[in-house]
Amino acid sequence: MALEGPGVVVSLRDSTRPVPPGAAPGDLLVSASDLRQVTDLLWLSGAEAVSINGERIAVTTPLTDIGSSVLVNSSYLQPPYQISAIGPADLYTRLATSAAFVAYLQDRAQAVGLDVALLQSAQVQVPAYSGTVNLLYARPLPSTTPAVPSTSPGSTTP
Numbered sequence: 811m812a813l814e815g816p817g818v819v820v821s822l823r824d825s826t827r828p829v830p831p832g833a834a835p836g837d838l839l840v841s842a843s844d845l846r847q848v849t850d851l852l853w854l855s856g857a858e859a860v861s862i863n864g865e866r867i868a869v870t871t872p873l874t875d876i877g878s879s880v881l882v883n884s885s886y887l888q889p890p891y892q893i894s895a896i897g898p899a900d901l902y903t904r905l906a907t908s909a910a911f912v913a914y915l916q917d918r919a920q921a922v923g924l925d926v927a928l929l930q931s932a933q934v935q936v937p938a939y940s941g942t943v944n945l946l947y948a949r950p951l952p953s954t955t956p957a958v959p960s961t962s963p964g965s966t967t968p
Contacts, residue, residue: 816896816933818905821890821893821925822844836878844924851910854910857896858895859895860894862882862892863885883941
């Protein structure tokens with residue numbers, strides 16, 4: 811289901827720096843790994859719902875580099891990437907002050923010149939998940955409540 815509420819929006823844009831000698835041009839692009847890392851940091855900071863450029867992120871959502879785009883669910887997304895997350899009132903503070911987010915900003919974003927913006931918003935919209943979930947090995951857990959004996963017509967219960 812679609813959700814709306816307080817949260818944050820993280821914007822990621824490719825670097826505009828020239829490619830340094832010995833580096834690959836792809837090193838200066840926002841990658842699936844970048845999106846995965848920021849999304850994971852949002853979950854760890856308490857996010858309850860996350861989307862990237864309007865694609866709802868679920869447990870089974872693949873994030874894969876395909877050339878200069880990123881495949882999210884079954885959509886090819888192009889930068890700039892807007893990662894929207896709904897969560898507790900202090901989600902912005904939790905993310906902005908987390909050691910892992912600060913390390914990401916220093917080690918990856920600043921190192922290659924990715925443009926990262928973090929905005930707090932009173933109204934963030936996260937659309938409903940529109941993909942399919944195909945679980946191959948999942949099974950329901952056995953019930954922990956005692957079974958109620960069934961009665962058939964003509965039987966009596968003690």
